[in-house]
Amino acid sequence: MMKRVIIVGGGYAGANLARLLDKLAEVCVVEARDHFVHNVAAIRSVVDPSLLARIVIPYDRLLRRGRVRQGIVSSAFDGGVTLADGATIEGDIVIVATGSHYARPFKPTLHGTRAFEDSVKAAHASLLAADRVAIVGGGAVGVELAGEIASAHPRKRVTLVSGAPALMPGYSAKLAGSLEAQLRAKGVDIHLGTRVESLDATDSPYLGTLSSTPDAAEDQLIFPALGARPITAVFRRMPTASFDAQGRVAVDAWLRPAGARRLFALGDAAATGDPMTIVAITRQVPWLAKIIAATLAGESPQSLPAYVPWSSRGILVPLGPRDGASVLPVTRHGLLVGKWPTALIKGRELFIPRYRKEFGYSGQFA
Incomplete structure (x- = not known):
């Protein structure tokens, strides 16, 4: 048996x-959940919700012999x-x-995908209506979101606030420096070592004011990206x-x-x-x-051999379809690569074709 x-x-x-x-x-x-959500692409879906049709995928073709039980x-x-x-x-x-x-809309909630899609669409509508955007959190999600918004909406004023002294805590200074330079070149206003004492919400974006920044008294769309x-x-x-x-x-x-x-x-x-x-x-x-x-x-x-984690902390951080920086875990300390490799590996397609193929939906919509 x-x-x-x-x-x-x-x-x-x-x-x-x-x-x-x-x-x-x-x-x-x-x-x-009733569907797989390719949340790697969820950040870009905030600026391009048409991606939702491709990143929410049924489980019915994942396995040939096994089954997925909700x-x-x-x-x-x-x-x-x-x-x-x-x-x-x-x-x-x-x-x-x-x-x-x-925090929404970057990952789905526990049960259904409809709420995830609704949260992405709501965030997109709020983004279109806002002149100012503040992102609280300088980790991968906050940095990537700042890059996506600045790339898709260069006229919006985007502020990125982090309590850490550098972007991407836990990763190399070279990676942080490359991403910071690219974001500043896109017009993103970055405040490092700046603690936000309170947020009206930590689990979803909202319209409000943000303390500890030069434009603290002005209404802006605030995205919590706290890890x-x-x-x-x-x-x-x-x-x-x-x-x-x-x-x-x-x-x-x-x-x-x-x-x-x-x-x-x-x-x-x-x-x-x-x-x-x-x-x-x-x-x-x-x-x-x-x-x-x-x-x-x-x-x-x-x-059998015990598990050994990567010797270096690899990560891929696109800033829109063409920019970004990454650390590839191919050497003891990792290999830092810039815009072109990051775009080629992740930024252009966000692994969407790969995951649709793996779930049996290559070249078609679910």
């Missing part, structure tokens, strides 16, 4: 792993998962890849689970939390040593696929 693998979460990590395991096991993906997992354990409705799904291996939250928050409710129901400072669940050398034997954590919710990026997934997913394949064949994970 073919063994069953249960994957909790159908985001980037869960969906990519499911595809790799589809030929090896009976794969069941349990996902709360539902919410309330708990996971060695041997299966329990759903919010009380149903239990048994499996030989369980992977929890629940991902992370972000991702891991989704760890399933892990917090495990009595012996522990969490790092970011709220990610601690795992052993084979990505197993809370002393589990055949339950693994993957992606943003797991404290793997990688940042919460798509680049990290490209290392974690193929590694875990090999571990699971060997485990299904009767080997112990402990007999």
